[in-house]
Structures are given as structure tokens and as C-alpha cells.
Amino acid sequence: MAPSAFKNFLVTFLMPEKCYERFFVNFRMNGACLRFVMNRVMGFLILLDTFLAQLPQLLKILWRKSADGLSLTSALLQLYAFSCPIVYAIAHHFPLFAWGERLITLTQTAAIVFLILYYRGRTLTGILLLLAFGGAILLLASYAAATVVSAMQASSLPALIASKVFQAGTNHSNASTGQLSSLSVLLSWAGSLGFIFVSLQETGNWLATVSHTLSACLSCVLLAQVLCPDATKKKSE
Numbered sequence: 001m002a003p004s005a006f007k008n009f010l011v012t013f014l015m016p017e018k019c020y021e022r023f024f025v026n027f028r029m030n031g032a033c034l035r036f037v038m039n040r041v042m043g044f045l046i047l048l049d050t051f052l053a054q055l056p057q058l059l060k061i062l063w064r065k066s067a068d069g070l071s072l073t074s075a076l077l078q079l080y081a082f083s084c085p086i087v088y089a090i091a092h093h094f095p096l097f098a099w100g101e102r103l104i105t106l107t108q109t110a111a112i113v114f115l116i117l118y119y120r121g122r123t124l125t126g127i128l129l130l131l132a133f134g135g136a137i138l139l140l141a142s143y144a145a146a147t148v149v150s151a152m153q154a155s156s157l158p159a160l161i162a163s164k165v166f167q168a169g170t171n172h173s174n175a176s177t178g179q180l181s182s183l184s185v186l187l188s189w190a191g192s193l194g195f196i197f198v199s200l201q202e203t204g205n206w207l208a209t210v211s212h213t214l215s216a217c218l219s220c221v222l223l224a225q226v227l228c229p230d231a232t233k234k235k236s237e
Contacts, residue, residue, distance in 0.1 A: 014040050039201065042194035049191020050101050054108035056183035058115070067116040069178010071170040075113045077163035082106045083137050084156035090141035091149045157211050164218035171225045182226040189219035
């Protein structure tokens with residue numbers, strides 16, 4: 001990449017020009033610029049997790065025409081976790097642009113749940129489950145009490161953590177990760193790192209920081225299971 005193109009890329013996506021000059025022209029570190037770059041990078045990681053983490057898993061299932069090794073309980077917990085922010089946003093009348101990306105993630109997760117059931121020969125169950133789930137979401141968003149909506153929002157991260165525990169347990173029991181997508185796990189791990197940084201920098205909520213740290217650690221476990229197939233093969237033998 002030519003220097004000018006490199007500069008244009010950094011200035012456009014990662015840092016203001018004054019920070020570029022301090023880092024790459026004057027070769028001086030600057031705390032404010034470093035924090036700005038870290039915030040921008042972590043923001044990108046969160047966006048990748050939000051928009052794309054489920055897509056590689058969905059595509060892998062479709063490509064392989066199999067959902068072997070995927071935990072249905074884990075997928076259902078993810079479906080619940082991703083639906084909570086949507087219920088909260090609709091109940092509080094947030095504009096669509098504030099939560100539309102969550103709808104994309106929820107749709108991808110719903111497709112994964114359906115495909116797990118479909119490839120297990122339970123197509124009708126999958127259809128009825130998603131119809132019932134969609135109806136429940138609409139009812140909760142429209143008529144649930146504020147305390148219920150707030151409780152759902154607070155439970156979304158624990159549900160996501162639990163989903164990773166169930167998938168890791170399934171991998172351990174099967175001595176295989178099956179069709180689990182390493183790219184999806186990697187994006188989820190990267191997003192957890194972004195949320196850890198944001199919770200430390202902006203909210204100061206230690207419970208959220210601990211929860212996101214636990215989520216990142218579980219993603220590391222899943223990633224290790226996917227990337228070390230020899231260990232699982234030895235166990236099965």
C-alpha cells in the first residue's frame with residue numbers, strides 16, 4: 001500500500017490527521033490520540049460482531065447441509081439474547097435506525113435455529129417455534145410491563161454467556177465441534193473485547209465488564225475447540 005493510500009485509510013477510518021502526524025511523522029505517542037484510535041478499533045469490532053458474527057455460521061450450515069454438533073439449547077439462548085434489545089427498543093419507542101442492526105442479527109439466528117431443527121427432521125417444529133417466538137416478541141414489545149422489559153434487557157448478556165457454555169459442553173461431549181464456525185466464534189470473541197473496552201472507558205460498570213470478560217473467555221474456549229481438532233480426535237479414540 002502506497003504511503004498516501006495508507007494515510008488516507010488511517011485518517012478516514014481510524015484517526016484524525018493530527019494524530020497521524022504525531023504517530024507517523026513526528027513519531028510521538030499521545031494518550032488522547034491512542035484512546036481515540038482504541039475507541040474506533042473497538043467500535044469496529046463491536047460492529048463486526050453485531051452484523052456478521054452469525055452470518056458465517058449460517059452460511060456454513062447451508063454449505064454443508066448439516067447442523068451436526070450445534071447445540072439447539074445454545075442457539076435458542078442466542079435467539080432470546082438477541083431479541084431482548086429489540087423488545088426493549090420497541091417498548092421504549094426507539095427509532096428503527098437505533099436498533100435495526102439487531103434485527104439483522106436476530107433474523108440470522110432465527111434461521112440457524114430453524115436449520116438445526118430442519119436438518120434433524122423436525123421442520124414443522126421449527127416453523128411453529130419461530131411463529132410462536134415472533135408472536136411472543138410482538139406481544140412483549142407491545143404490552144409487557146416496563147419491569148418485564150427491563151428484566152429481559154438485563155438478562156440478555158447472561159443468556160448469551162449461557163449459550164456459549166452449552167455449546168462448549170456439547171463440543172466436549174461429542175469430542176468434536178461439528179459444523180461450528182470458527183469465524184463466527186472469532187467475531188464473537190472480538191466483539192466481547194470491544195464491549196470490555198467500552199464498559200471500562202464509558203460506563204464504569206464493573207458487573208458489565210466482568211460479564212463481557214467471561215463471554216470473551218468462553219469464546220476463547222470455543223475457538224480453541226474449533227482450532228484444535230487433533231485434541232478432540234485423540235479423546236474420541
